[in-house]
Amino acid sequence: MANSSxxxxxxxxxxxxxxxxxxxxxxxxxxxxxxxxxxLTMLGPSGSGKTTCLMMLAGFxxxxxxxxxxxxxxxxHIPPHKRGIGMVFQNYALFPHMTIAENLxxxxxxxxxxxxxxxxxxxxxxxxxxxxxxxxxxPSQLSGxxxxxxxxxxxxxxxxxxxxxxxxxxxxxxxxxxxxxxEITRLAHNLGITTVYVTHDQxxxxxxxxxxxxxxxxxxxxxxxxxxxxEAPVNSFVAQFIGExxxxxxxxxxxxxxxxxxxxxxxxxxxxxxxxxxKPGERARVSIRPERVEYNKDRxxxxxxxxxxxxxxxxxxxxxxxxxxxxxxxxxxxxxxRNAPDQVRLQAGQQIEIGWMPEDCHALDA
Amino acid sequence: xxxxxxxxxxxxxTMPEQLTTADGKPLKQALIRAQSHARRRAFLLVAxxxxxxxxxxxxxxxxxxxxxxxxxxxTWHEDVAxxxxxxxxxxxxxxxxxxxxGTEPGEAAFAALAADLVVLREVKAAGQAxxxxxxxxxxxxxxxxxxxxxxxxxxxxxxxxxxDLDEDWLDPDLWRVMRDASSSYTANFYxxxxxxxxxxxxxxxxxxxNRQVYVKLFQRTLFLSIVITFMTFILAYPIAHxxxxxxxxxSNLLMILVLLPFWTSLLVRTTSWMVLLQSxxxxxxxxxxxxILADDNRLEMMYNQAGTLIAMxxxxxxxxxxxxxxxxxxxxxxxxxxxxxxxxTSWTAFRRVYFPQTVPGIxxxxxxxxxxxxxxxxxxxxxxxxxxxxxxxxxxxxxxxxLNWSLAAALxxxxxxxxxxxxxxxxxxxxxxxxxxx
Numbered sequence: 001m002a003n004s005s006x007x008x009x010x011x012x013x014x015x016x017x018x019x020x021x022x023x024x025x026x027x028x029x030x031x032x033x034x035x036x037x038x039x040l041t042m043l044g045p046s047g048s049g050k051t052t053c054l055m056m057l058a059g060f061x062x063x064x065x066x067x068x069x070x071x072x073x074x075x076x077h078i079p080p081h082k083r084g085i086g087m088v089f090q091n092y093a094l095f096p097h098m099t100i101a102e103n104l105x106x107x108x109x110x111x112x113x114x115x116x117x118x119x120x121x122x123x124x125x126x127x128x129x130x131x132x133x134x135x136x137x138x139p140s141q142l143s144g145x146x147x148x149x150x151x152x153x154x155x156x157x158x159x160x161x162x163x164x165x166x167x168x169x170x171x172x173x174x175x176x177x178x179x180x181x182x183e184i185t186r187l188a189h190n191l192g193i194t195t196v197y198v199t200h201d202q203x204x205x206x207x208x209x210x211x212x213x214x215x216x217x218x219x220x221x222x223x224x225x226x227x228x229x230x231e232a233p234v235n236s237f238v239a240q241f242i243g244e245x246x247x248x249x250x251x252x253x254x255x256x257x258x259x260x261x262x263x264x265x266x267x268x269x270x271x272x273x274x275x276x277x278x279k280p281g282e283r284a285r286v287s288i289r290p291e292r293v294e295y296n297k298d299r300x301x302x303x304x305x306x307x308x309x310x311x312x313x314x315x316x317x318x319x320x321x322x323x324x325x326x327x328x329x330x331x332x333x334x335x336x337x338r339n340a341p342d343q344v345r346l347q348a349g350q351q352i353e354i355g356w357m358p359e360d361c362h363a364l365d366a
Numbered sequence: 367x368x369x370x371x372x373x374x375x376x377x378x379x380t381m382p383e384q385l386t387t388a389d390g391k392p393l394k395q396a397l398i399r400a401q402s403h404a405r406r407r408a409f410l411l412v413a414x415x416x417x418x419x420x421x422x423x424x425x426x427x428x429x430x431x432x433x434x435x436x437x438x439x440x441t442w443h444e445d446v447a448x449x450x451x452x453x454x455x456x457x458x459x460x461x462x463x464x465x466x467x468g469t470e471p472g473e474a475a476f477a478a479l480a481a482d483l484v485v486l487r488e489v490k491a492a493g494q495a496x497x498x499x500x501x502x503x504x505x506x507x508x509x510x511x512x513x514x515x516x517x518x519x520x521x522x523x524x525x526x527x528x529x530d531l532d533e534d535w536l537d538p539d540l541w542r543v544m545r546d547a548s549s550s551y552t553a554n555f556y557x558x559x560x561x562x563x564x565x566x567x568x569x570x571x572x573x574x575x576n577r578q579v580y581v582k583l584f585q586r587t588l589f590l591s592i593v594i595t596f597m598t599f600i601l602a603y604p605i606a607h608x609x610x611x612x613x614x615x616x617s618n619l620l621m622i623l624v625l626l627p628f629w630t631s632l633l634v635r636t637t638s639w640m641v642l643l644q645s646x647x648x649x650x651x652x653x654x655x656x657x658i659l660a661d662d663n664r665l666e667m668m669y670n671q672a673g674t675l676i677a678m679x680x681x682x683x684x685x686x687x688x689x690x691x692x693x694x695x696x697x698x699x700x701x702x703x704x705x706x707x708x709x710x711t712s713w714t715a716f717r718r719v720y721f722p723q724t725v726p727g728i729x730x731x732x733x734x735x736x737x738x739x740x741x742x743x744x745x746x747x748x749x750x751x752x753x754x755x756x757x758x759x760x761x762x763x764x765x766x767x768x769l770n771w772s773l774a775a776a777l778x779x780x781x782x783x784x785x786x787x788x789x790x791x792x793x794x795x796x797x798x799x800x801x802x803x804x
Contacts, residue, residue, distance in 0.1 A: 059707075060706075079711075080707055081707070081710055081711055081715075082709075083707075085707060086707070086708075087707040089700045089703070091698060091700060093703070095701060095704075097722045106710070110710045111709055155708075164707075
């Protein structure tokens with residue numbers, strides 16, 4: 001039993017702390033286990049400690065306290081070149097004085113691999129990222145997206161079991177980024193490698209990962225699969241950071257089981273699902289996703305909680321309509337509706353009634 | 367793709383005639399006219415610099431190169447007061463033209479010489495002509511002054527009369543030198559600069575072994591410059607790396623220390639090395655007082671090659687640090703990290719990834735230091751002693767003391783040629799576009 005759990009945990013952070021100046025902790029008590037083959041994303045605002053975690057795993061920073069284990073072996077004192085971890089850097093870090101083929105051949109060369117075997121592997125890696133014809137070029141002759149593919153191929157060419165990526169798509173334009181997101185996840189799953197991916201882009205995190213670790217203030221706020229992260233955030237930071245949210249502040253009036261009554265600051269009482277609020281009298285932040293709010297009476301589900309609203313602005317965005325409302329004193333209340341043929345287009349000034357299911361409305365810490 | 371390959375051909379088919387502007391003028395002419403104003407302005411902006419370079423750089427160097435093959439000491443005399451130019455040694459020159467090299471100088475030759483000596487005496491040019499011959503055959507000047515003094519009293523047969531004055535007038539080498547000097551243009555100064563001379567038959571031969579100095583000095587200059595370049599590289603590389611990796615605030619402070627020598631006078635720096643390194647100097651005193659050296663065994667670090675080496679390495683160090691720093695600063699630390707993560711030890715990462723990226727800086731620094739070292743003058747003159755002198759010290763000697771400017775010019779031209787050759791070699795091996803000075 002102990003053996004199988006050891007096998008499950010391919011990468012382990014145990015009580016890891018990191019401080020650069022001896023006064024502030026950049027990473028505070030990090031515990032994280034990662035099974036073999038998982039695609040984990042570390043997501044968080046800049047300065048939240050996610051990159052530091054990655055650098056500790058890669059071996060470029062040492063943990064001030066705690067243990068990092070790779071396949072059950074503590075790697076705290078193993079230098080980076082002996083860890084066998086592939087890494088993709090934010091600026092790609094392709095060696096400018098070497099050709100693409102030489103770049104890819106480098107990790108094989110330093111491992112003392114024979115020439116013919118090297119050439120074969122380089123060719124296979126180039127084909128894998130569909131860059132077979134570019135072996136003789138220099139990195140500066142490639143576009144950003146091509147450099148990105150080469151950086152990926154170089155990190156994979158020596159067949160590491162673990163690959164780290166530090167905001168690898170940050171410098172690409174939107175379309176290319178979406179294409180590469182797909183390609184990276186496809187490669188990672190096909191090759192069965194374990195991936196730790198760092199980004200501050202939540203869309204990237206949601207679309208690519210098996211699990212996402214949301215970092216803030218040196219701690220993991222929530223570690224969950226994307227859908228859970230989006231639909232059931234455990235605190236108001238995660239709710240705010242992932243996707244768009246309408247929030248209203250109030251005080252808990254009553255809590256019974258999985259239902260809470262929250263009195264908003266303007267007097268309105270609404271039913272919510274309590275998440276990390278526990279007793280009456282506590283301040284709470286009520287949070288609801290814009291796409292879970294309905295204003296079309298015909299579509300409103302049984303048991304929906306309804307509330308009056310005034311339309312302030314209607315924004316046509318093509319695939320969706322985005323409507324800004326005034327709800328319970330909050331003038332930044334957004335609802336999103338699909339651009340369907342039978343959809344009603346609201347107009348500014350209209351008085352309407354909106355509704356949502358109480359389980360979609362979360363009462364979180366204020 | 368197929369569109370792109372087709373279109374040039376399609377364009378050639380549809381538009382064979384000349385392109386014109388909207389009002390029918392040829393497009394090319396219109397373009398030239400539109401750009402001529404900007405071009406004229408650009409030229410006017412660089413014109414002062416161009417004039418300055420011509421005046422202070424191209425002309426002096428051209429004059430120097432000319433002087434190295436041109437000397438009028440035995441052909442023309444210019445009167446200092448009136449500026450009047452007189453042809454001297456005309457008769458002898460004519461005899462040289464009529465008789466081949468190796469002809470025994472007979473009565474006719476000596477008659478011509480006697481006539482020329484009269485002219486020399488008239489215009490007081492005997493010293494000048496003698497000096498010119500003396501450059502290539504020592505002891506000749508006094509023969510000319512002496513003979514010129516008695517020129518009026520010489521009577522036929524002139525050969526006997528002149529040989530009577532000095533037996534050396536029969537020396538075939540003297541006649542060879544006079545023949546060469548009777549034309550203003552000569553390559554003999556280059557021969558002298560390479561420790562070569564001509565024998566009486568005009569064949570190039572090495573000069574007497576105890577008079578061979580220049581080739582040895584060129585070799586020493588080359589050798590010391592290479593050693594100095596190498597030493598500055600060894601010292602500067604870690605400094606530049608430190609400067610490039612430190613946070614900007616700290617590296618700026620250290621940069622001031624690197625640049626500090628630039629702000630002190632060269633003489634002050636050199637003399638302070640003298641204070642430190644001489645046998646009764648600070649370093650020796652410290653070594654003796656700590657018992658590392660015996661008092662009668664003090665190190666000789668000054669007035670020899672060691673002194674030149676130490677002082678010049680120090681003085682030229684910033685020229686190596688700065689280009690190195692400028693290439694190291696923008697090297698992203700993630701390159702080395704990437705190499706490490708790909709499995710390279712820190713040494714391999716340095717050797718294969720970091721070092722190759724600094725090569726343009728090394729090239730620039732080495733070229734800069736080497737060229738400066740090859741032509742360095744003050745420091746070796748002050749601290750070099752006898753065996754720490756470089757070729758530039760000898761050039762200065764010929765400019766200021768022996769006044770053999772043609773030889774000085776020939777030496778300088780050889781130095782210039784050597785440097786250009788090395789520069790060309792560098793361009794072939796490394797590529798000049800691979801050079802980064804800052």
